[in-house]
Amino acid sequence: MPRIAIIGGGISGLSAAFALEEKRRAGAPVEYVLFESSPRLGGVLVTDRVEDCLVEAGPDSFITEKPWAADLCRKIGLGDQLIGSNDPERKTYILTKGKLVVMPDGLMFMVPTKILPTVFSPLFSLRTKMRMAAEWFHPPHKASADETVAEMVERHYGPEMVDRLADPLLSGVYGGEASQLSVRAVLARFAEMEAKHGSLGRAMLAARKKMAGAASRPAPPLFTSLKEGMQQMVDALLSHLDADALHTSSPVQSVIPQDGGWTVSAGYESDHFDALIIATPALAASTLLQLADEKLARELGEIRYSSSVTVTLGYDETVRRSLPPGFGFLVPRSERRRMLAATFVHNKFPHRAPENRAIVRCFLGGSRDEEILDRSEDQILRIVRSELQQIIGLTAEPLFTRVYKWRAAMAQYRVGHLERLQRIEALRQKLPGLALAGNGFNGIGVPDCVRSGTEAASRVLTAMGLESAASVPAQP
Numbered sequence: 001m002p003r004i005a006i007i008g009g010g011i012s013g014l015s016a017a018f019a020l021e022e023k024r025r026a027g028a029p030v031e032y033v034l035f036e037s038s039p040r041l042g043g044v045l046v047t048d049r050v051e052d053c054l055v056e057a058g059p060d061s062f063i064t065e066k067p068w069a070a071d072l073c074r075k076i077g078l079g080d081q082l083i084g085s086n087d088p089e090r091k092t093y094i095l096t097k098g099k100l101v102v103m104p105d106g107l108m109f110m111v112p113t114k115i116l117p118t119v120f121s122p123l124f125s126l127r128t129k130m131r132m133a134a135e136w137f138h139p140p141h142k143a144s145a146d147e148t149v150a151e152m153v154e155r156h157y158g159p160e161m162v163d164r165l166a167d168p169l170l171s172g173v174y175g176g177e178a179s180q181l182s183v184r185a186v187l188a189r190f191a192e193m194e195a196k197h198g199s200l201g202r203a204m205l206a207a208r209k210k211m212a213g214a215a216s217r218p219a220p221p222l223f224t225s226l227k228e229g230m231q232q233m234v235d236a237l238l239s240h241l242d243a244d245a246l247h248t249s250s251p252v253q254s255v256i257p258q259d260g261g262w263t264v265s266a267g268y269e270s271d272h273f274d275a276l277i278i279a280t281p282a283l284a285a286s287t288l289l290q291l292a293d294e295k296l297a298r299e300l301g302e303i304r305y306s307s308s309v310t311v312t313l314g315y316d317e318t319v320r321r322s323l324p325p326g327f328g329f330l331v332p333r334s335e336r337r338r339m340l341a342a343t344f345v346h347n348k349f350p351h352r353a354p355e356n357r358a359i360v361r362c363f364l365g366g367s368r369d370e371e372i373l374d375r376s377e378d379q380i381l382r383i384v385r386s387e388l389q390q391i392i393g394l395t396a397e398p399l400f401t402r403v404y405k406w407r408a409a410m411a412q413y414r415v416g417h418l419e420r421l422q423r424i425e426a427l428r429q430k431l432p433g434l435a436l437a438g439n440g441f442n443g444i445g446v447p448d449c450v451r452s453g454t455e456a457a458s459r460v461l462t463a464m465g466l467e468s469a470a471s472v473p474a475q476p
């Protein structure tokens with residue numbers, strides 16, 4: 001019976017395992033073994049319950065527009081557990097010169113599509129507002145080479161837009177910097193819009209009109225999550241997998257191509273497999289593939305990662321009443337704080353806190369502040385509480401606190417990322433029965449990781465003649 005090894009038990013590896021399990025249950029002659037170095041499965045998806053509050057240690061939701069995570073949830077019986085963010089209350093603030101300023105209505109990512117709210121917003125200087133007006137006449141521009149998000153945004157709207165919006169938004173998603181991240185990899189849609197329409201404002205408006213014309217249904221919520229938190233997805237996946245095939249506390253030390261397959265060594269044991277799915281962060285994949293292909297290992301090692309810290313603080317109803325409405329705030333770099341963003345969880349997903357509780361979740365770290373990872377939990381809490389006091393005047397003693405550190409967990413798609421993926425794909429194809437999955441390649445969000453794991457499973461099944469090639473898309 002053909003055997004497949006999966007390395008990494010985060011959502012990417014578990015999605016690959018689920019796709020193989022489905023195939024196995026449908027009668028395909030295939031076995032799989034998943035190796036996870038830590039004692040638990042799920043990777044950065046961790047949910048804790050503290051005093052009737054639901055505390056997310058890693059991701060708290062996923063973007064609804066990308067369907068793969070919600071589709072998987074439906075397959076594993078969680079269709080009725082999916083919930084949307086409380087969008088009628090959606091409001092995000094940007095810390096501007098020490099004060100919270102609400103993001104004007106009509107901003108799509110950083111592209112203004114409504115004139116009046118932007119004109120009257122104190123978020124931007126007159127100079128930037130004039131750039132926004134002039135942007136409407138931006139000629140089509142097809143950049144010959146990749147560039148940073150900052151370069152593109154600055155070309156359209158000037159440096160203030162990079163500081164106030166592009167940079168804080170990207171540090172929220174990638175823990176990264178607009179001056180480093182590749183526009184083609186991170187904002188491919190913007191690069192296409194610029195090439196076709198010139199003005200991003202006009203392009204965005206055209207896209208919105210088209211969508212409004214096509215669908216008469218109300219817009220879906222921006223974010224989707226699960227009633228019991230993201231851990232629910234992990235638990236449901238595990239209940240569908242073969243428990244004997246899941247090896248926790250089993251760090252893989254080496255993988256060596258042998259006899260048309262792979263010898264995988266974990267601890268004192270080595271085993272032979274017909275195919276291999278590596279679903280670890282790209283850095284770990286690089287170390288594992290060192291002996292198999294030095295060039296491939298080098299390319300994978302060039303995909304940088306940043307670290308992050310999430311801090312959750314629980315408060316009573318007095319604090320809940322005193323906090324601003326809305327989902328939370330972002331902190332531009334120019335404000336010189338260590339906090340990158342904060343979410344008012346009780347507003348974003350109300351049932352995650354009883355009515356007499358408030359939950360504030362803060363983010364720190366990112367590529368500019370790796371040092372925070374070396375601070376103790378107490379030190380981190382002191383920083384967070386002092387900044388919350390300065391920003392929103394929050395001095396109350398929290399009822400509980402939780403600090404989670406995630407070292408090298410967020411991939412940074414720097415300029416040239418797509419070209420690197422092509423080189424990785426060419427090298428991968430030379431190795432028999434190897435597939436790569438995870439957040440280092442074609443998307444960092446949970447839905448992208450689900451898709452990458454599912455596609456990796458298809459890729460190895462196709463290589464073994466158990467699935468038709470038509471079902472496998474290109475790229476690692």
Ligand SMILES: Cc1cc2nc3c(=O)[nH]c(=O)nc-3n(C[C@H](O)[C@H](O)[C@H](O)COP(=O)(O)OP(=O)(O)OC[C@H]3O[C@@H](n4cnc5c(N)ncnc54)[C@H](O)[C@@H]3O)c2cc1C
Pocket residue numbers: 007008009010011012013035036037038042043044045057058059060061062063250251252253279280281284288308309310406409410437438439444445446447449
């Ligand atoms: C704090 C934080 C907040 C986030 N928020 C969101 C969000 O709100 N929405 C969203 O969509 N995305 C979010 N993301 C991104 C998203 O959660 C991740 O990109 C995704 O979950 C990564 O899944 P993964 O399986 O690829 O990697 P991981 O979860 O990192 O799992 C990889 C696994 O591989 C294991 N491993 C590594 N090396 C070895 C080895 N040699 N042998 C065996 N096992 C090994 C690791 O122990 C780990 O369990 C967030 C990420 C973080 C860190």
